[in-house]
Amino acid sequence: MSKTKLRKFDPANYLKTEKDMALYLDACFREGGDDPAFVTAALGDIARARGMSNLAGKTGMTRAGLYKALGKDGNPSFGAVLKIVRAMGLELHVSPQR
Numbered sequence: 017m018s019k020t021k022l023r024k025f026d027p028a029n030y031l032k033t034e035k036d037m038a039l040y041l042d043a044c045f046r047e048g049g050d051d052p053a054f055v056t057a058a059l060g061d062i063a064r065a066r067g068m069s070n071l072a073g074k075t076g077m078t079r080a081g082l083y084k085a086l087g088k089d090g091n092p093s094f095g096a097v098l099k100i101v102r103a104m105g106l107e108l109h110v111s112p113q114r
Contacts (some may be wrong), residue, residue: 027058031065034105041102041106052091055114059100074103 031037033052041058048054063071064076072079077096085092085100091099 017060026064027061028064031062037062037065038106042100053088056086056090056092057088059092059097060090062104062106063100071100071103075099 019041025039041055041062041095044055044058048058060083068079068082071077072082075082075096076099077085082100084090085096098108
């Protein structure tokens with residue numbers, strides 16, 4: 017009997033366009049509820065899809081700083097989140113709850 021080898025799912029592999037990234041982040045905001053780590057992880061997925069070096073240059077942060085801020089135990093400031101989102105070519109919008 018042969019064993020099936022599975023790879024860990026990585027959303028970054030499927031985030032090809034700004035629209036993909038925006039839809040993914042929007043879904044994570046909706047699904048994540050009040051869990052900032054969930055949204056931070058989503059930002060990390062998008063950052064990896066965009067390229068950490070490219071994003072570091074646009075934000076003025078180091079690659080290591082981005083990995084730390086967007087990593088499992090990361091807790092970026094709101095200012096850093098805004099800077100990162102803008103550097104990704106995305107915008108944050110607010111609407112009334114449904």
